[in-house]
Structure formats: C-alpha cells, structure tokens
C-alpha cells in the first residue's frame with residue numbers, strides 16, 4: 001500500500017474507533033498519557049489532528065538517559081504542535097525513581113514492570129482527575145490488547161478481561177477517569193510504520209528495565225499464530241468487545257470501590273496497591 005493511502009486508512013481507522021465506541025464526547029477534555037514512544041505519540045498526534053485539542057501528560061520515570069531522551073523528544077514535539085504538556089517526575093510524586101523501586105521490588109521476587117505499572121496507573125488517574133480531564137487516552141494498540149486477552153485466558157483470569165476494551169475504568173462514584181484506547185484496532189507493526197512515515201521524534205527501543213518474560217513469551221506465540229492465521233489478533237479483540245457487556249455484568253465487583261485510607265484514590269481494599277507499595281520504604 002502506498003504511504004499516502006496507508007496514512008489515510010490508518011487515521012480513518014482511529015477516527016472510526018473513536019466514533020463507534022464513543023471514546024470522546026463533544027466538549028470533553030482529553031489527556032493523552034505519553035511515554036515518548038511511537039504509540040502514545042501517534043495517539044496524541046491523531047487526536048490533535050482530528051480536533052480534540054488534547055493535552056499531553058508524561059510521568060518522568062527517571063530511568064537515566066532513556067527517560068531524559070523521551071521527555072526531551074516529547075517536549076519538542078508538543079512545542080512544535082502547540083500542545084500543552086504536563087510533566088511530573090515520579091521522584092517528586094512518590095519520593096523514589098523507578099530504578100530504585102524496581103531494584104527494591106526485585107529483591108522481593110517481583111519483575112521490574114510490576115511496581116512501575118501500578119504506580120503509573122495510580123499517578124495518572126490522580127493527576128487527570130485533579131486537573132479536570134474527562135478522559136485519559138493511552139497508546140495501547142491491537143497487539144497489546146491481544147496479549148492481554150491471551151494472558152488472561154491462559155492464566156485463568158477471565159474476570160480481568162472485564163477491565164479491557166476500547167474504554168475502561170468505569171467505576172462507582174466517578175473516582176476513576178475513564179481510559180480510552182484510540183489505537184485499539186491498530187496493529188503494532190502498522191503503528192510503527194505510521195510513526196516512521198510521519199517521522200515522529202521517538203525512541204523505538206523498549207525500556208531498558210523491561211523484562212516481562214511472560215508477556216514476551218505470549219507475544220511470540222501470538223505473532224506465530226498471526227503469521228499462520230492472518231487476522232487472529234483482530235478476531236480476538238472483536239470477540240472481546242462482543243463479550244464485554246456480559247463479562248462486565250458477570251464480574252461486576254461485589255466489593256464496592258472505596259477511597260484509600262492513605263491517598264484517597266479508588267481502592268478495593270483499605271489501602272490501595274500504590275500506597276501499599278510505597279509504604280515499604282516509609
């Protein structure tokens with residue numbers, strides 16, 4: 001497919017996803033959770049191009065040069081487009097850098113991405129709500145979603161699938177800012193091509209700390225499946241979307257959401273997972 005045709009069809013798919021699943025309603029304020037990588041930068045670029053006037057939010061994970069480069073790239077990109085950027089350092093927010101936290105957690109047998117994932121979600125929700133955003137858009141693509149579905153199935157965690165889909169984060173009391181995935185139906189490979197054609201100033205290497213061995217294994221298996229059965233990943237996402245209403249009814253949490261005793265963020269237990277983590281270092 002010619003580059004110009006590809007770009008058009010990619011953007012059209014994102015536009016259709018936003019409209020069909022009503023990811024953004026008229027007048028809503030959207031923040032794009034950026035990492036400085038190709039996926040979130042593409043989501044930011046397209047939402048801006050479609051006229052949704054998004055702001056960008058980035059959590060500086062303070063992973064040495066890698067984080068510095070991502071932040072610098074995103075600053076330049078947002079300045080060029082006139083997009084407002086909100087940057088917050090994880091150290092300022094929670095007192096420690098991700099390398100420190102990951103090293104501490106690995107001594108307790110957790111993988112390096114475990115704490116980072118929990119803290120990013122916690123901080124993003126808190127920031128987005130405090131700044132009055134209606135939606136937080138992420139760069140999750142079709143491959144990410146297919147991996148999530150596959151992992152939940154093979155680990156016997158069907159209930160976790162209720163939290164997937166193009167829109168997630170519905171919760172009682174409006175404590176969660178809804179998360180939306182405009183690139184939901186865009187395969188990783190196409191997002192990469194899109195990013196390279198437009199020439200986004202992004203780092204393509206993965207995070208130097210990342211070592212989610214199970215996800216990497218699942219990714220390899222899914223890529224094999226896709227090669228043998230083109231369309232497999234898309235079918236998985238389509239099926240998940242079709243099952244979502246039933247899944248959400250079935251797995252509607254019996255335990256009500258409440259506010260974390262320490263931070264006031266939504267939590268299923270008295271103290272949320274982020275505060276439980278952070279409590280380890282005083």
Ligand SMILES: [Zn+2]
Nearest residue numbers: 260263272275
């Ligand atoms: Zn908390």
